[in-house]
Amino acid sequence: MSPERGRIWGKRGKFTLQLSEAVPVDFRQERSRWNGMKRAPEPTPGAPIGERLSRLGDRVRELQAFRITGAGRIFQPRRFALEGKMETPSRFHKLVSEAKKQIKEISPNDAMHEVGCGAATLFDVRDKEDWEAGHARGAKHLPRGEVELEIEELVPDLDQRIICYCGGGSRSALVAESLQKMGYRNVRSVSGGFRKWKGEGLPTDS
Numbered sequence: 657m658s659p660e661r662g663r664i665w666g667k668r669g670k671f672t673l674q675l676s677e678a679v680p681v682d683f684r685q686e687r688s689r690w691n692g693m694k695r696a697p698e699p700t701p702g703a704p705i706g707e708r709l710s711r712l713g714d715r716v717r718e719l720q721a722f723r724i725t726g727a728g729r730i731f732q733p734r735r736f737a738l739e740g741k742m743e744t745p746s747r748f749h750k751l752v753s754e755a756k757k758q759i760k761e762i763s764p765n766d767a768m769h770e771v772g773c774g775a776a777t778l779f780d781v782r783d784k785e786d787w788e789a790g791h792a793r794g795a796k797h798l799p800r801g802e803v804e805l806e807i808e809e810l811v812p813d814l815d816q817r818i819i820c821y822c823g824g825g826s827r828s829a830l831v832a833e834s835l836q837k838m839g840y841r842n843v844r845s846v847s848g849g850f851r852k853w854k855g856e857g858l859p860t861d862s
Contacts, residue, residue, distance in 0.1 A: 752826045755833040762844040764853040767819045768792070776817035777810075779803075781831050782850070792821065792850060793859040803831050804838065814839050821846035821853065 745753070762770075770776040771794040778795040780787055787797045798806060800822070811818060818840060820828040825848050832845040846853065854860060 748826075752829055755829045756845075759829055759832040759836065760844055761825070761829075761847040762819060764792075764821075764846055764848065764856055764858055767821070767844070767846050768794075768853075768858050770817065770819065771795075776819045776844075778819045778821070779831075780850070781820050781822050781828055786823065786850075788862070790850075790854075790860050790862045792853050793861050795821070800827050800831060804834060807835065807838070807840075811840070815841055817842045817844070819844045819846060821849050823849045824851055825849040 767776070767778065771778045771792075778792060779798045780791045780795045781798055781800045781803060782791075783799060784797070791797070796810070798810070818832075818835060820831045820835075820843070822828040822831075825845060828845040828849060832843045835843045848855075
């Protein structure tokens with residue numbers, strides 16, 4: 657291995673770390689620091705790229721903090737380069753991510769209890785086909801594209817508790833943000849959506 661370039665993945669890896677000039681070091685001291693550190697797990701071959709990049713980032717941060725030993729010398733990390741492309745989030749996912757920063761979410765179980773005792777109105781904002789295939793018990797159907805048009809008639813009180821859900825929690829987050837912009841002050845989005853609702857064995861109707 658060249659002292660100027662060190663591969664930090666396996667044989668099939670594409671990720672490399674650019675190293676700087678070697679510097680003198682007390683190996684006993686460095687070895688003690690390295691052995692006493694809780695290190696991140698190695699990237700798993702075949703794992704999703706997001707997981708591998710996340711773990712790789714942890715490893716690189718460790719190397720940057722503790723320096724790299726090898727070939728009788730120690731090197732200071734200089735530049736980290738990824739050979740290849742990391743999948744970037746879509747514009748939709750970026751929009752959802754920003755919306756979730758502005759709203760509050762609620763667990764399916766808490767939502768069920770609030771709806772059951774009459775403290776909240778639950779809206780299913782999925783498409784008609786999804787609604788007819790199965791929905792949360794006690795929910796009302798209000799498709800995403802009709803929310804802003806119909807909500808004032810359905811819920812005239814701006815302080816009324818409104819809980820929205822969709823398939824996985826993304827569209828309902830956008831709905832919750834939109835309702836807040838319309839002046840509704842007590843809106844929640846069900847985290848994980850209907851998939852999580854069903855996964856927790858909560859009551860449904862069809």
